[in-house]
Amino acid sequence: MLHVFHLDAGRMLCFDVGYAGHPVSKLKDQIQKAVDTSPNDQILMVSGGKILDSSKKVSSYDAGVDSSNPIFLILRDEKSDQIVAGSTKRSSFCASKEPLSEPQISKECETIFLRQLKLSPNDETFRVNVKLAHKCVACTDELSSSVFRLVNEQHLTHQGWFVVMAHLSDSVKAFKERNDKFRQKFNRFLSKRDFYAVLLEELPQDLETLKKVPILQCLLENSAKKGAEEEQERQKSKRKSISDITLYDWIIEKEPESSFGALAQDARYYLDQIIDPDLASNVVRWEDAVNRQYNDPMSEIKGMGERLAQLNNVVESFRKSQANQQKLSDQVVSCRGDPTLKPDVVWRRQLDILKELCKMNRYLFEQSQRVFQAKQELLFNVRVRLKWIRDTHDLIQKIDRDLVVKM
Known part of the structure; x- marks a missing residue:
């Protein structure tokens, strides 16, 4: 026999040992017939607290064949009232009914x-x-x-x-x-949030500075190697000589200027969200809640x-x-x-x-x-x-x- 102990009911359910060679999902189907609980609402565990994987064979777990080491069934939701009322089918139990009256x-x-x-x-x-x-x-x-x-x-x-x-x-x-x-990531971020805020605040001045920095020849050569003919045509259309191209010009050719503003706006938004003063206290509160439980x-x-x-x-x-x-x-x-x-x-x-x-x-x-x-x-x-x-x-x-x- 294959033994499954119904922890909510305190009774042993017995099934044909042949189900040991089938996936756990098949065993759950049989349990559903016995206790009227869908497989999704069943949790099957073995000693050590390991949950059975529905796709694996029952025999891959060292439990169930011996009545002293059964598989344990726990319901995801509460059905205690139904169990007490006798909704569980007695024919699936391994032993006789409870001694409620004198034999x-x-x-x-x-x-x-x-x-x-x-x-x-x-x-x-x-x-x-x-x-x-x-x-x-x-x-x-x-x-x-x-x-x-x-x-x-x-x-x-x-x-x-x-x-x-x-x-x-x-x-x-x-x-x-x-x-x-x-918390570690959050604390690391908090330690640098002022630095990040300053970077965002100074972004407009940094962009203005980039407009004054001439482009390095090596960057242009690298662009040419990657097929920058179209880039050169665009430069001609703008009537700029190589000497007139700045680092800022080179960057916005690859990333439109509007994306800088959007990036900065998004960064400020998420920075404000993460720096929410309630978040740190919430993290502590959450952990304390679980510890208390x-x-x-x-x-x-x-x-x-x-x-x-x-x-x-x-x-x-x-x-x-x-x-x-x-x-x-x-x-x-x-x-x-x-x-x-x-x-x-x-x-x-x-x-x-x-x-x-x-x-x-x-x-x-x-x-x-x-x-x-x-x-x-x-x-x-x-x-x-x-x-x-x-x-x-x-x-x-x-x-x-x-x-x-x-x-």
Whole structure:
């Protein structure tokens, strides 16, 4: 199977492993069928925060085949309400539905046990007791399987959060590098802006000076080498001898005089724009805004390590309960075959054991509900933080656009 962990929903999506040999875009098409989200709104990441390229094969990334190292799916926009409401197609999930209610098998065990209490010992009721013991074990296994999955999903949710944060860290680092380069260029320009302003102010006098500077013979020879016959004709038409040609005349033959004025006008305009006193403060404000976002307490889910450790203890507790329930079930069978015990004694002992089996299953169901609630709380925290990450990325993109306009 190809495993894709839906971080917004906290569930694993499973697809045919054959899609590993196809481009990522094909996998996104399958994901769209499962979660009703267009490929453009899907972000697929692997450990380290690397985003999958839609044109590359899925197999070019070291993720997805192993359920402990899945591809992580994050939605570009918020669909938490739809996810909670169940818009995601359950048929695409790798496991059974969430334990929102007590398993049917648990209710059946309770019903059968209560009926057995009203009956007398005989071969048929003894056989029912044995079947009930096996059913109780099956119920324990079902509850345990559900809890194991819930705990694993919370581990993967935490792992996915680290993946998203790694990507955000790279984005913020790249933004700071771009911002630093802009500030360096901007500061270098500011240090010379007075010099540039003086050059523009003195441009008319410089042009007048050029009108008095005679042309150098080497410049004319260079023009001739490049086919300056037309230039010489124009010079004759203006009735100027070579001795009368100035450096200014030579320049405007190549660049009309009007372009000097336009150039100076444009230069003054852009100089005024770049020297905008608000720009420097805006650059600092932009960087501070991203720093505040990135250093926000939301970047860390506090107490997550302790929570996961407690959940691991719950898993161990369920495994022990599975083993204990199996032992009790075996006792129901073994005491029935003990020839030294009278039927009444066997009956009472079996009922006592069955009572313990049913009681344990009720306790395990309550525990599974707590684990489910813990997952819901984690998902709420993650969804809130995913919105924060989307906002941070939007802020970076907005600032980048502003920088491009200003540069």
